[in-house]
Amino acid sequence: xxxxxxxxxxxxxxxxxxxxxxxxxxxxxxxxxxxxxxxxxxxxxxxxxxxxxxxxxxxxxxxxxxxxxxxxxxxxxxxxxxxxxxxxxxxxxxxxxxxxxxxxxxxxxxxxxxxxxxxxxxxxxxxxxxxxxxxxxxxxxxxxxxxxxxxxxxxxxxxxxxxxxxxxxxxxxxxxxxxxxxxxxxxxxxxxxxxxxxxxxxxxxxxxxxxxxxxxxxxxxxxxxxxxxxxxxxxxxxxxxxxxxxxxxxxxxxxxxxxxxxxxxxxxxxxxxxxxxxxxxxxxxxxxxxxxxxxxxxxxxxxxxxxxxxxxxxxxxxxxxxxxxxxx
Numbered sequence: 001x002x003x004x005x006x007x008x009x010x011x012x013x014x015x016x017x018x019x020x021x022x023x024x025x026x027x028x029x030x031x032x033x034x035x036x037x038x039x040x041x042x043x044x045x046x047x048x049x050x051x052x053x054x055x056x057x058x059x060x061x062x063x064x065x066x067x068x069x070x071x072x073x074x075x076x077x078x079x080x081x082x083x084x085x086x087x088x089x090x091x092x093x094x095x096x097x098x099x100x101x102x103x104x105x106x107x108x109x110x111x112x113x114x115x116x117x118x119x120x121x122x123x124x125x126x127x128x129x130x131x132x133x134x135x136x137x138x139x140x141x142x143x144x145x146x147x148x149x150x151x152x153x154x155x156x157x158x159x160x161x162x163x164x165x166x167x168x169x170x171x172x173x174x175x176x177x178x179x180x181x182x183x184x185x186x187x188x189x190x191x192x193x194x195x196x197x198x199x200x201x202x203x204x205x206x207x208x209x210x211x212x213x214x215x216x217x218x219x220x221x222x223x224x225x226x227x228x229x230x231x232x233x234x235x236x237x238x239x240x241x242x243x244x245x246x247x248x249x250x251x252x253x254x255x256x257x258x259x260x261x262x263x264x265x266x267x268x269x270x271x272x273x274x275x276x277x278x279x280x281x282x283x284x285x286x287x288x289x290x291x292x293x294x295x296x297x298x299x300x301x302x303x304x305x306x307x308x309x310x311x312x313x314x315x316x317x318x319x320x321x322x323x324x325x326x327x328x
Contacts, residue, residue, distance in 0.1 A: 028067050029283055032092035034083055034106060035072040036099030036228030043231065043254040043268070044072075047098060047118075050269035054276025060283070073102065075204070075232030077174050080105040088113060094282045096275060099228045100144060100177055103128060107139055114288040116278040118271060119144035119226060121177035123293060132293045140278055140291040142271045144226055144251075149299065150181050151188025153264050156301065157221045157249045158194070159319055160262065160308070164220035168199045170210070170237075172227045181225055204233050211240045219246070226251040226265070234258060245311055253302040256327060261307045267298040300324040 033051075037044040052062065062068045069090060071083040084105040087095055094114045097103040103117035107128055120128065120143045129135035158164060169185065171178040186196055197219060201210050214222065224230055224237060234255045241248040242259070250256065251265035278291055301319075305328045308315050320326065 028065055029093040030090060031066055031068045031279060032087040032090060032095040033068060033070045034080065034087060034095060034097045034099075034102040035070065036075065036077070036080070036102050037072065037232045038074045039070065039072045041232060043234075043252060044098070046254070046269050047272040050272040051096065051275055054273035055279065058276055058280040060276070060280065066283075073099075073228060075229045077101045077172070077228055080228075081109065084109045094279050096279060097141075098272075099231075100226075101175060101228060103139060103141070104176060107137070111138055113138065114282045115139045115141075116275055116282070116288070117141035118275055119266070119268075120293060121145060121226075122180050125180060126176060129293060130289075134290065135293055136289040138288050140288040140293055142274060142294050143296055144266055145181075146295055146299070148188065149265065150185040150223075153223050153249050153251075154185055154189050154194075154196075156262065156264055156319065157223060157247060159316055160313055161221045161247050165193060166195045166197060166219050168197050168214050168219040168222045170222060170224045170230060171198045171200055172225075172229055173200050173202055175225075175227050178225055178227070185223070201229065204229065204236065207233060207236055207240060211244050211246070214246065215244060222246055222248045224248060224250050224255075234260070242307070242310065247311060247313060253300060253325075256302045256304045256307075259307060260304060261311065261313075262301070262303045264301045265299065266296040267300050270298055271296055302327065 035044055060066045071087055073079045073083060080102050088110050094116060095106055097106055097115055097117045100119050100121045103115060106115050115138055117139055118141055120141050123129040128139045129137060169182060182198060199210050199214060201207055235258060238258055238260045248261050250260050250263040252268055253263050256263045281291055282288055301323045302325045303315060303323050305326050
């Protein structure tokens, strides 16, 4: 083996410890944050603050012993690759990615800087990890879903509108996780009586047309998949659903707090708080590929009783009995 080749291999073997300690000894470690939403959106602020609380619990305080730099995509996934490159150029010790699409963009731009990904969807099939127990690459973090979640969202929606035969699913064609989730919904429900119709929205400008299309297609309920664009456009989606008198189930409780009908999904602030554990371990020298990807620690069903009344829907006792919260 030539000396140059040997040095290259040696450098590759040492890449992870160097990445975890990328900052000079006299500088504080830099943590980079790539957010899919807007820095001013209440839900994004809540998630960020939960992450910062988690860091403080591990003894890391921004501006004291670590520095944090932020980039926000404002719901526009097309911006994420550029923002990812900007953050990577800063050579941070670890990158915190708040959205699955951001994690994909980051992993395509670097194979050495550790990435803690939030709201991961099928990371093995998307090439982000080799397995859950041993990711093996530079990405670890927390899943956005469990196997039964998409089907349960459909089930809860159908309990509210039992007469429905056509359910729309709001999807973003640019989101690589959405085809996976669509298949999971159809497989999990397994009810030949129900027809699931993808309703594509690529940009915020498409939302009005999408809801008009739903009227024409006589869609009787809508599942909103988790997506940065839908996350930042939650208020418009809720308003359009109310105008269309369309029952909708979301992925986050915050959307129900803002007037949406129902949500079933991950307790996101709790997951973001847990993400601090991964960052702490990486800052202390752990290889992200050795840190198992975790399931969300809590799923919650939240129903807005006022919105249900406005839509003329009666919440069945079975849903009331298992709901984590009914907002009145």
